[in-house]
Amino acid sequence: AGAAMVARALWALLAALRAGWCLLPQSGYLHPDEFFQAPEVMAGDILNLQVYYPWEFLSSSPCRTVVFPLMTSGVTYWVIKSLQQLDICSSCINSYTLLVCPRLLFTIFSFILDYSVYQLAPFWGADPWKALVLLAGSYVTLVFYTRTFTNTVEGLLFALLMVLVSSRKSSGSSAEPTSSSLIGVITTAGFFNRPTFLAFALMPLLYWAGLIVDSQKSIKTLINHFLKFILCACFTASVFITADTFYFTSVSLDNLYSTNKSSLIDVIVQLHDKMVVTPFNFLSYNLNPHNLALHGTHPRVTHFTVNGVMLFGILHVLAISAGFKMLKKYVHQLMLLRWCYRGPPGLLVHSEGSPTLLLFYFVPLAFLSLFSHQEPRFLIPLILPLVLFSASPNRAVKLKLLTVLFNLLGALLFGCLHQGGLIPCLFHLEQLIHSPASSSHPRHYTLLFAHTYMPPRSLLNIKKTDTHVEVIDMAGAGEETLCQTVEQRASNFTCSDCHIFIIIPGTVRATITKCGVSFKNETLIFPHLSMEDPPQIPVLSSGNWRSQLGLYILQLNRDH
DSSP: OHHHHHHHHHHHHHHHHHHHHHHSOOOOOOOTHHHHTTHHHHHHHHSOBOOOOOGGGSTTSOOSOSHHHIIIIIHHHHHHHHHHHTTSSTTOOSHHHHHHHHHHHHHHHHHHHHHHHHHHHHHTTOOHHHHHHHHHHSHHHHHGGGSOOHHHHHHHHHHHHHHHHTSSOTTSOOOOHHHHHHHHHHHHHHHHHOTTHHHHHHHHHHHHHHHHHHHOOOHHHHHHHHHHHHHHHHHHHHHHHHHHHHHHHOOOHHHHHHSTTOOHHHHHHHHHHTOOOHHHHHHHHHTOHHHHHHTOOOOTTHIIIIIHHHHHTHHHHHHHHHHHHHHHHHHHHHHHHGGGOOOOTTSSSOOTTOHHHHHHHHHHHHHHTTSSOOOGGGGGGGHHHHHHHHTOTTOOOSOHHHHHHHHHHHHHIIIIIBTTTHHHHHHHHHHHHTSHHHHHSOOEEEEEEOSSOOOOGGGGOOBTTOOSEEEEEOTTOOHHHHHHHHHHHHHTOOSTTEEEEEEEEGGGHHHHHTTTOOEEEEEEESOOBOSSSOOOHHHHTSTTHHHHTOEEEEEEOTTO
16 A cells, blocks of 8 residues: 555656646757647648648648647647737747647647556556556656657557457457447547557457457347448548548638539539548658658667667566567467467467567567668557556566666656757747847848757747748758858848848857858857767867757857
8 A cells, every 4th residue: 555655646746747847848859740740830820920841741742631730739829829819818929838838738638648557557457556657757758748749649549549449358248339439430540640550559459359259149249340440430531531631732612612613513523533641642652662761761670679778778678578488488388289279368368467468569569660760759659558568566677776767868868958959049039039129120030050950930930921030941961061051141141130140059060160250149058969960978078068068059240
């Protein structure tokens, strides 16, 4: 009882940390997709801000559904826009609210994971509060599940799917009639969010199908379950296809009717011709090895050997060890008893050791490993079966101190340090651009970003109608290209109210000094760690370490 009370208090503390750290906010910038797959697009569509639309959301190459961005970032931006229009909050729209509001909604949704773990733990023979502490204490939950990734939505839908398929025991009564319908809805929604969701859904769906077959005596009832699943899946798909078609093609029924007095059949035909099915476009693009190579290729074992360890640490290593032991056990049993083999009851049913949880973990891992482009965030949905497996009463988590240190380091690295100066830099520039001096005397700003992740322009809070701010993203441009661009801008530096700022990490600060320009102001934002341009260890040990772990905002000297 005492241990349970401690675990509950620890979970409550970690839950408060999750919410509080979101509001601070976290300064780490994990990957451009956390902005450019939802908030950036919705800020342009709903708030009419200057943004950069990624290629996946262009009408010429629609590869991402707009439904989930609308339901998450879109809703939060609509709320703050409405509050400002109603004069309830005169300055609701600013860089802080643009960043934090969508993240706060995702943080609230992240507690679906906690609910799922609490519901699933008794079914899978795990200690509920031990599993909740493992979940809430993981930096994956603290950092990744509070960010606006499609992978986060994928993980939440995977959790809900596991709750639904685990709601009936194999020896119990038939599954609830609503379960088949909800399973169909969630599976289809997950597929439209990310087609890779099928890799995560495969084992839960097989498990659910097995339970239905085992528990139903009537073929009619069995067919009824699968019909409900298929019908609800088709209905959900039609909703997504309709929403995406209207978004990407700007189809207007009024315009269709007014053109040559089109009949209803003509309207349907035209809509069919313009139909947008984003998952098929996504698969068509990503199944092309040449396209994947543009985003980076990795060895097929990267998920198993690197990404799993990077995300889950010792839990991933222990799961691999347990998986090999169980595989050895079943192979041994099969060899000894093959002449009277009836099949061990453990692979697809709830049994001691929960081998099914290992299948829920390793089967998606294996399918995702078939693709050559492998990023750590692709695996974050797997935290659920992993913590349930690790929280079994007969399975003590070894090296607890190492686990704590690992998650502290991960939270510090990805939540604070990794590209950590870029978001505060945009906050600073937004305040500068919208300062009273700039408002009374309009100025032109040129913001040149070099060797940073893509800056989300929405955080600058610039309306599309404003033309006084120009953002140039040089990405990882070489010294010659960078200097040519800076010198060109400096030579055109003629107006008295023009300001040019160069944003660059401290590790490549020396590159700018070779460009033959001078600066009148330097602002250092600390900390900022660029893994693409990492600091040199000897330099870190010197007195210049703060510069190496910082991001510079350099204002070009007009008098030069």
